[in-house]
Every structure is written in structure tokens, then in C-alpha cells.
Amino acid sequence: MSQHPVTLTVNGETRSADVPARLTLVDFLRETLNLTGTHAGCEHGVCGACTVLMDGEPVRSCLLFAVQADGAQIVTVEGLAPDAEGLSVLQDSFCEVHALQCGFCTPGMLIAAHALLTRNPDPSDADIREAIGGNLCRCTGYKQIVEAVALAARRLRGANEPAPRERSHGG
Amino acid sequence: MAAEPQGFRYIGRKRRPKEDRRFVAGSGRYVADIILPGMLHVALVASPHPAARIVAIDATAALKLPRVKAVLTGEELAGAVEPVFTGLDLPKMKRNPLAQAVVRYVGEWVVAVVAETRALAEDAAELVQVDYAPLPHVIDPEAALEPDAPPVHADHGSNVFYRRRFVWGPVESDFAASSHRIAYRARWHRSATVPIETFGVMARWSAAAQLLDVWASIQMPKYPENLARALRLPGNAVRVHFDVDVGGSYGVKRGLKHSILVGYLARKLGAPVRLIEDRLDNMRGGDAHGPDRIFDIEMAFDGDGVVRAMKMRAIDDVGAYAGRAPLQLGKPVGAIVGPYRIKSVAYEPISVSTNKTPEEAVRGFGQSPTNFAIETGMDLIGRKLGIDRIELRRRNLIRREEFPYAIPSGSTYDSGDYHAVLDKVLAAADWNALVQRRDAARAAGRLAGIGVSCCLEPSGGNSAFEPLLNAKNETTTWMEGCQVKIDLTGAVIAAMATSSSGQGHETLVATVVGEILERDPDTIRVVHADSLGALPSNSPVGSRMAIMLGGAAAGAAKKLRTQLVAIAAHNLGVAPEACVYAEGAASSAADPTKRLSWAQLVEIAHRKFHLMPPGMEPGLQASHVWEVPTGGSLPTPDGRVQMYPCYAFEAHVVYAEIDRITGQVALRAYFVGHDCGVMINPDIVHGMTYGGIAHGIGAALYERFQYDDNGQLLSGSFMDYLIPSSHEVPDITIVDHCTPSPLTTFGQKGSGEAGYLGAPAAIASAVNDALAPLGLHIAALPMTVAALGDLLATKADAK
Numbered sequence: 021m022s023q024h025p026v027t028l029t030v031n032g033e034t035r036s037a038d039v040p041a042r043l044t045l046v047d048f049l050r051e052t053l054n055l056t057g058t059h060a061g062c063e064h065g066v067c068g069a070c071t072v073l074m075d076g077e078p079v080r081s082c083l084l085f086a087v088q089a090d091g092a093q094i095v096t097v098e099g100l101a102p103d104a105e106g107l108s109v110l111q112d113s114f115c116e117v118h119a120l121q122c123g124f125c126t127p128g129m130l131i132a133a134h135a136l137l138t139r140n141p142d143p144s145d146a147d148i149r150e151a152i153g154g155n156l157c158r159c160t161g162y163k164q165i166v167e168a169v170a171l172a173a174r175r176l177r178g179a180n181e182p183a184p185r186e187r188s189h190g191g
Numbered sequence: 192m193a194a195e196p197q198g199f200r201y202i203g204r205k206r207r208p209k210e211d212r213r214f215v216a217g218s219g220r221y222v223a224d225i226i227l228p229g230m231l232h233v234a235l236v237a238s239p240h241p242a243a244r245i246v247a248i249d250a251t252a253a254l255k256l257p258r259v260k261a262v263l264t265g266e267e268l269a270g271a272v273e274p275v276f277t278g279l280d281l282p283k284m285k286r287n288p289l290a291q292a293v294v295r296y297v298g299e300w301v302v303a304v305v306a307e308t309r310a311l312a313e314d315a316a317e318l319v320q321v322d323y324a325p326l327p328h329v330i331d332p333e334a335a336l337e338p339d340a341p342p343v344h345a346d347h348g349s350n351v352f353y354r355r356r357f358v359w360g361p362v363e364s365d366f367a368a369s370s371h372r373i374a375y376r377a378r379w380h381r382s383a384t385v386p387i388e389t390f391g392v393m394a395r396w397s398a399a400a401q402l403l404d405v406w407a408s409i410q411m412p413k414y415p416e417n418l419a420r421a422l423r424l425p426g427n428a429v430r431v432h433f434d435v436d437v438g439g440s441y442g443v444k445r446g447l448k449h450s451i452l453v454g455y456l457a458r459k460l461g462a463p464v465r466l467i468e469d470r471l472d473n474m475r476g477g478d479a480h481g482p483d484r485i486f487d488i489e490m491a492f493d494g495d496g497v498v499r500a501m502k503m504r505a506i507d508d509v510g511a512y513a514g515r516a517p518l519q520l521g522k523p524v525g526a527i528v529g530p531y532r533i534k535s536v537a538y539e540p541i542s543v544s545t546n547k548t549p550e551e552a553v554r555g556f557g558q559s560p561t562n563f564a565i566e567t568g569m570d571l572i573g574r575k576l577g578i579d580r581i582e583l584r585r586r587n588l589i590r591r592e593e594f595p596y597a598i599p600s601g602s603t604y605d606s607g608d609y610h611a612v613l614d615k616v617l618a619a620a621d622w623n624a625l626v627q628r629r630d631a632a633r634a635a636g637r638l639a640g641i642g643v644s645c646c647l648e649p650s651g652g653n654s655a656f657e658p659l660l661n662a663k664n665e666t667t668t669w670m671e672g673c674q675v676k677i678d679l680t681g682a683v684i685a686a687m688a689t690s691s692s693g694q695g696h697e698t699l700v701a702t703v704v705g706e707i708l709e710r711d712p713d714t715i716r717v718v719h720a721d722s723l724g725a726l727p728s729n730s731p732v733g734s735r736m737a738i739m740l741g742g743a744a745a746g747a748a749k750k751l752r753t754q755l756v757a758i759a760a761h762n763l764g765v766a767p768e769a770c771v772y773a774e775g776a777a778s779s780a781a782d783p784t785k786r787l788s789w790a791q792l793v794e795i796a797h798r799k800f801h802l803m804p805p806g807m808e809p810g811l812q813a814s815h816v817w818e819v820p821t822g823g824s825l826p827t828p829d830g831r832v833q834m835y836p837c838y839a840f841e842a843h844v845v846y847a848e849i850d851r852i853t854g855q856v857a858l859r860a861y862f863v864g865h866d867c868g869v870m871i872n873p874d875i876v877h878g879m880t881y882g883g884i885a886h887g888i889g890a891a892l893y894e895r896f897q898y899d900d901n902g903q904l905l906s907g908s909f910m911d912y913l914i915p916s917s918h919e920v921p922d923i924t925i926v927d928h929c930t931p932s933p934l935t936t937f938g939q940k941g942s943g944e945a946g947y948l949g950a951p952a953a954i955a956s957a958v959n960d961a962l963a964p965l966g967l968h969i970a971a972l973p974m975t976v977a978a979l980g981d982l983l984a985t986k987a988d989a990k
Contacts, residue, residue: 064908107212111216115211116207121878124387126215153917155917156387158882164916168603
């Protein structure tokens with residue numbers, strides 16, 4: 021199996037490795053870099069559990085080879101929080117609303133929602149449903165996820181406004 | 192819409208689940224996340240035939256590949272392990288993790304290949320040559336019942352795994368006395384829960400310790416014991432680590448065959464071995480399909496629509512092998528009349544084998560198909576008599592004052608107020624407005640319908656269906672345990688004895704322990720003990736954990752509270768009854784200045800034996816193991832038994848429109864009234880209910896394991912097996928109601944199957960309401976675009 025050098029930025033860190041041509045990006049993240057927050061659910065590009073940001077766009081890391089990510093900026097769920105002890109507003113909103121159960125689809129869901137909020141600070145429920153439409157969740161029926169993303173959007177929009185505003189939940 | 196709970200400090204209040212933080216941080220620990228040095232990987236060679244004799248296996252080329260460690264056949268494995276256990280009495284049906292001599296379904300595992308990476312194992316698996324001699328096969332369950340059908344298991348003698356006709360009450364005379372009757376067929380095609388995480392297991396054998404360590408994505412009663420028995424090891428030589436997060440299960444994650452295979456390989460190879468199913472492994476050979484049922488039903492009723500009696504025959508196609516799944520015909524006996532006052536029932540469950548993937552337990556354990564079958568009849572009766580569907584249900588629902596209510600098949604329903612819940616959901620849905628909306632849509636030329644269903648969620652999971660369907664099985668115990676301790680620093684730790692797959696058990700335990708000890712649940716640590724360190728558990732099946740684990744944790748906490756009070760009383764010089772416990776401190780009722788704080792009580796228990804009451808154990812630790820309430824009895828000779836103790840109720844209202852051309856169903860509004868007694872954590876209960884409805888939408892409209900006549904699975908990927916996304920699941924409104932159970936610690940009932948148990952029936956009701964103006968009717972799920980499109984085309988063609 022031929023090996024190929026790749027260098028990419030993952031969660032702000034430069035990572036280099038020699039990888040087999042057939043190694044998928046999800047396996048590279050999970051097994052080579054030990055970033056196990058990204059999950060492999062269907063490995064044929066439908067469920068969205070493996071969603072990561074590549075150069076700012078959500079992509080299926082099971083449908084990409086690691087060599088295709090050479091030179092790219094990758095963000096995984098481990099890269100969403102501001103620091104090791106904290107959570108992003110979106111992550112915290114998922115906790116506040118209980119927008120998950122088993123947690124398996126959650127990293128992909130967070131990435132998809134994060135990408136939405138980056139480009140649209142005031143999404144409608146329909147916008148949110150569209151943004152997570154490629155991420156299957158078997159536990160929640162999506163309702164609390166939509167609520168959590170809407171809550172995060174409200175909180176993020178209010179971040180620079182003077183009081184009164186919603187009580188912070190920490191993180 | 193939850194009412195504020197009365198009399199509780201933490202129970203029923205909004206609290207962030209303890210588990211969520213690690214999951215949003217990407218710090219969940221699923222089985223595929225566990226890396227051990229020297230770990231080896233399994234890939235599988237699967238049968239391409241629905242039935243065939245294995246003539247020869249040639250693994251020479253596979254074994255020549257570098258870094259390939261082993262190739263395992265069914266012959267070798269069958270000689271070294273016991274077959275997978277079965278719930279029915281079927282001594283001639285052997286279920287081996289790898290096929291031995293004969294394959295019985297497409298996808299059945301024939302050879303396991305072990306290599307240093309999964310990719311290498313797959314490379315090698317492709318090089319394994321298996322010669323097969325095809326045998327006759329049978330795919331249709333009714334064809335499989337014919338005397339001349341090809342036998343799936345020749346030694347068993349027929350394809351019938353189980354058949355019995357139960358008669359509870361004067362069915363024939365009730366039928367004779369009724370002025371009306373209907374007969375109908377309802378079909379529930381094969382679907383399952385299909386979690387986003389596939390099943391996975393890893394095992395490591397220590398020769399020095401003579402101990403097999405197992406990490407698995409498991410949700411299964413008595414998994415450690417069953418695994419040890421199959422591997423011919425003492426129970427204490429298998430240690431299952433329950434601190435593995437399970438990425439969804441809803442019943443199906445029972446990978447015993449996978450675990451036997453991996454356990455054997457780990458021991459044989461002296462290295463950690465793991466098998467993580469890929470999606471095709473999971474959907475074809477993972478043995479995780481769900482009920483596949485044909486109901487033939489007759490109902491007898493009077494002109495006012497009051498149903499007196501029912502005859503139900505249920506054929507369940509369990510696929511090629513029986514495990515615990517055929518018992519899914521037994522569980523619905525506990526709610527065989529649904530929420531209705533049907534006085535007599537004849538029930539004939541038939542479990543039949545075909546050359547398909549075996550069935551496994553699915554959310555509700557057979558109850559959702561049964562509810563769909565009953566509700567189909569309620570709608571048909573209403574239509575036949577010209578009685579409004581809601582009114583018809585009101586006439587038949589058990590009334591509040593009738594509880595506890597004994598049904599003909601031996602179970603007593605604990606409590607409920609079905610009419611109140613139905614009224615509430617109709618009000619929330621604004622029924623009249625919904626009817627106007629439907630009628631306006633119809634006037635505009637669209638196909639529009641409103642669906643209704645009422646049903647029960649039996650909860651508090653017992654295993655009474657085991658002795659009911661298998662006289663050799665005398666299981667009447669279905670206990671659950673929890674240990675709670677307070678350490679020297681005053682921290683509270685609770686240990687549960689099972690893994691979780693999203694139900695929030697850590698939150699459950701922390702909340703009830705906090706409630707009893709009056710300590711903040713956020714400060715309580717809940718751990719998943721391994722199987723050797725754990726108390727007995729029967730795992731989170733049958734909507735039982737809020738009741739059983741909640742009750743066990745509360746029971747242990749109550750013992751600790753009693754100890755704390757006793758220590759205080761002894762040191763304050765008062766009787767324990769004269770002591771007041773509040774927020775961890777205890778004081779004299781007569782003189783509140785005489786008080787010992789939490790820290791002082793803990794200090795005494797851990798360090799000051801001289802201040803301890805005589806005879807009390809030092810330290811602060813307590814265990815509580817308890818039997819399912821109302822459990823403990825074998826069935827009567829005529830098959831009456833108390834199934835589960837508690838019965839939650841739900842009433843669904845859904846508005847749907849169907850595209851006339853394509854047959855595509857769009858759910859435009861969804862309401863559910865839900866009464867599961869006291870909710871421990873409303874966000875968790877609501878989440879499971881929303882998710883259950885989404886799962887029910889899949890079963891009703893999209894999801895089907897479809898086979899062709901040659902036994903090939905046509906829907907083995909997410910391109911063909913369609914799981915509802917955020918586009919298909921509408922915004923759902925839950926209307927809570929609370930009728931406490933008199934049988935449980937806090938009045939709670941189960942909720943893990945909520946939504947799923949009534950959604951398919953409600954959606955079918957809506958579709959049929961939409962089709963009614965065309966004179967069309969359909970009683971088969973899933974009502975796919977293809978099925979409805981074909982049905983609508985019959986009308987278009989006729990024009």
C-alpha cells in the first residue's frame with residue numbers, strides 16, 4: 021500500500037503523517053490522531069455522524085480520503101470549545117435543552133449547527149432543520165436539537181448587547 | 192406543559208442531565224474509541240445464499256497476506272463454544288456465531304478473518320473462497336408455515352418455532368352475543384431500531400489472571416452470564432465493562448454472537464480482538480431486525496361501538512434463528528386489549544422461521560405492532576358504524592374509577608385517566624380547527640387526513656413472557672440493584688450495574704439519591720460498575736429503569752438516611768424517631784440546637800467507631816436489590832400472568848397530507864398526550880418521547896428491510912433503508928398528564944418506549960382518513976411512497 025505525506029491543520033494544530041492512499045479522513049482523525057469525538061456511523065455518506073469542518077464547510081469525513089485533506093483546515097468537535105474546561109455557547113445550549121441522548125450523532129450535529137450559526141446568526145427553525153437535514157439522529161426526533169440551536173443563536177446574538185439579557189449558564 | 196411536581200425537591204424539575212456535557216465535548220467513550228495495545232480486528236465473510244450447504248472453505252490466499260493473524264470457521268468455533276441461547280424451547284435449533292455446515296440467510300457470517308487492521312482483515316476476507324451447494328429456501332412467512340415448505344432447520348422438523356392459542360374469557364359466547372363484527376388483516380413489515388452506532392465488542396484474555404475483559408456496545412439482560420456460559424468459562428472469569436457509552440440501542444444491541452466470536456478469538460490469539468460492525472455487517476448479518484408481523488383479527492361489538500371480544504392471530508417472521516426475539520409475541524399479552532374494556536380475548540401467536548436475518552428485541556418488544564393492529568380495528572369499527580373515532584374510543588376506554596383494572600389475560604393495570612389525557616391532547620391540537628384545516632385542504636383538492644391513536648406503554652420490565660412461552664423456563668425474578676455510599680470526604684457515589692444507551696441513567700440515579708438524601712444531584716457521582724463489581728441487574732429493557740433502577744437507588748439511599756439518623760440520634764441522646772433529617776444534617780425535633788452536620792455524621796461513620804451506635808457497620812454504604820413490583824408468579828395453566836407492573840398511556844393526534852401523484856406523506860402537525868406518572872427528569876422523558884415518535888414515523892412511512900424472492904436484502908444501507916431526518920419529523924407538541932403509579936417509589940412509570948408505541952397507529956389512521964374519500968384503505972406498514980403511489984394509481988387507472 022503506497023504511503024503519502026499529508027500536512028493539515030486540525031483544531032488549530034499542524035499535523036503531518038504518512039498515510040495510505042485509501043485511508044479515509046474519518047479513520048485518519050480517529051485512529052491516526054486519536055480524535056475519537058468524530059464518529060463513523062454509516063461510512064457511506066448518509067448519516068452525518070462523521071461531519072467535520074473542512075476550510076469552514078461541513079463535510080462527510082467518511083467520504084474523503086485523508087490525502088484529499090492535505091493542506092486543509094479541519095475542525096472537529098474537539099475544536100469547538102474555547103478551552104479544555106469550557107464549552108462553546110452552542111455546546112452549552114445543547115446541554116441546557118438536552119438536545120441529545122446517546123450522544124453518538126451529537127458531534128456531527130454540533131459541527132453542522134456551528135457552520136449554520138457562522139453564516140447565519142438569526143436562523144429560522146426551517147433554516148435549522150435544513151442545516152441539520154443531513155445528520156441523522158435516532159434518539160431525539162430533532163425537536164430539542166432545533167431548540168438548542170435556536171437558543172444558541174439567541175445567546176450569541178445577545179452576547180454584545182447590554183443587559184437585560186438571558187441568564188448565562190456558564191461555560 | 193409540565194405541571195410543577197408536588198412535594199419533590201429535585202424530581203420532576205428541570206435539571207441538566209449529567210451525561211450531556213461529556214457528549215457535547217466529544218468525550219463520550221464508545222466501544223470503537225477504546226484502543227488497546229496490540230489490538231486485532233475482525234472482518235467477516237458472509238453468505239451470499241439464503242440457504243446452502245457449505246461444501247468447502249479455502250483460506251490459503253487470505254492467510255498468506257502479511258499481518259493476517261487467523262481465519263476462523265464455524266466448524267472450529269462450534270467445537271469450542273456453546274451455541275447462542277434461545278428464549279424458546281428449541282433443542283434442535285442450534286444458533287452458532289459462525290454458520291456450521293449450512294447457511295440459512297443472506298449475510299450470515301461464515302468465516303471470521305483477524306488481522307492487524309480492519310482494512311487488512313477486509314482484504315483477506317475477500318480472498319477467502321467458500322463453495323456452497325444451494326438449498327431450497329423460503330422467504331414468505333405464510334409460505335413457511337405450509338407443510339411442504341423448505342425447512343430452515345431440518346432437524347427441528349418444521350418452520351414453526353412456537354404456536355399456541357390462548358383463550359381468556361368467554362370469547363365465543365361474547366362473539367355470539369354481539370350484533371356486529373369485523374375481520375381484518377394488519378401487516379407490520381420488518382423494520383428495526385437501527386442505531387447510528389453499529390454494534391461493537393472488544394475482548395482481551397489474560398492468561399495470568401484467567402480473566403476475559405469485555406467492552407461492548409451492549410444493552411442485554413444477563414449478557415455477562417450468557418457470554419461466560421457460551422465460552423465455557425465460570426461467570427467470574429468474564430468481566431464486562433459497563434462504563435462504555437452505547438450509541439443508541441432501543442432494544443437491539445444484543446450482540447451475544449459477536450461477543451462469543453470475539454471472546455474465543457481473544458483467548459485463542461492471546462491478544463485483544465475487536466469487531467466493530469460496518470453498516471452492512473450491521474444491517475444484514477448483525478441479527479438486529481425487528482418484528483415482522485401478520486395480524487388477522489376479528490372484533491365483536493354492539494351497535495354503539497362497544498367492543499366485547501377480540502380474536503387475534505399474530506404470525507411473526509423471526510428469520511433464520513430464534514434468540515430472545517420470539518418472546519416479543521409474549522410481551523403484548525400484558526396489554527393485549529390496549530387501553531380498552533374488551534372482556535374476552537383469543538390470542539394465537541405463531542413464531543415462524545424463514546431464510547432471513549434473525550429478529551432481535553425492538554423498542555416495545557412487540558407492543559407497537561400490536562397497538563397498530565388494535566387501533567386499525569378501532570378506526571374500522573368507527574367507520575363501519577358511522578361513529579366518530581374519538582367518541583368510539585371514549586366509549587371503549589377504561590375509566591379512571593375502574594383502576595386497578597384487571598384485563599382478561601391476567602395483568603392488572605395500575606392507574607390511569609385515559610379520558611383526561613385524550614381530552615387534553617384534543618384541546619392542545621384544537622381538534623375542531625384541525626378538522627376545518629383538513630376539510631379546507633380537501634376542498635382545495637388535496638388528500639388530507641387526521642390520525643388518532645390511544646395506547647399503553649407497559650413498563651417496569653419483567654420477564655414473565657419467558658415462562659409464558661416456554662414452560663421449561665421458570666424465571667419469575669427480574670431484579671435490579673444499586674449501591675450508594677458516602678465517602679470520608681462526604682461525597683456521594685452511586686454504582687449502577689449496566690451500560691446506558693442514551694436514557695440518562697446517571698441523571699436518574701443522582702436525582703433520586705439526591706431526593707432521598709436531600710443533597711444536590713449535581714454533586715453526586717454515578718458510576719457504571721463492571722459486571723464483577725456490580726450488583727444484579729437485568730439491564731435497561733422493557734421501560735424499566737425509572738422504576739427499577741430508580742427504586743433500587745432510592746432504596747439504598749433510604750438505608751443510608753436511616754443510618755445517618757441513627758448515628759445522630761445516638762450522639763444527641765434522642766430516639767431516632769425524635770430526630771429530624773434535613774439536607775444532610777440531623778437534629779433533635781424537640782431542641783433544634785442539638786444538631787449534627789453532614790460532615791460530622793460522615794466523620795463519625797468513617798473515623799469514630801466509639802461514637803457509633805452499637806451494632807452498626809462502619810462507613811456509609813448501602814445496597815438495595817429489588818424484584819419488579821407485582822412480579823414473582825408463574826403463569827396459570829391457561830396462560831394468564833401479570834406481565835409488567837405499570838402502564839403509561841399516550842394519545843396521539845396527527846395531521847397529514849398525501850401527494851396525489853407520488854404518494855408522499857407529509858406530516859404537518861403532531862400532538863401527543865402522555866401520562867407516565869411522575870417524571871424524574873422531564874427533559875429526558877420528553878426527549879425519548881419525541882425520539883420514539885420519530886422512530887414510529889420511520890416504521891409507519893419509510894423503514895423496511897425488504898427482501899426479494901431470492902432472499903437478497905434490498906435495503907442494507909441508509910440509501911435504501913430510510914431513517915427519518917429533520918425534514919420528515921414535524922414539530923411535535925407533548926401534553927403531559929400525571930397519574931402516579933401506586934406501585935413505585937415516587938409514582939413514576941416507564942417512558943423509554945413512549946411515542947413509538949402509538950405513532951405508527953396514529954399515522955396509519957391519518958393516511959387512511961386521507962384515503963377514505965377515494966374509498967381506499969391500507970393496513971400495511973410502512974406506507975411508503977411506493978405502496979401509496981401504487982394504491983393511488985389503482986384509482987387513477989379506474990378513472
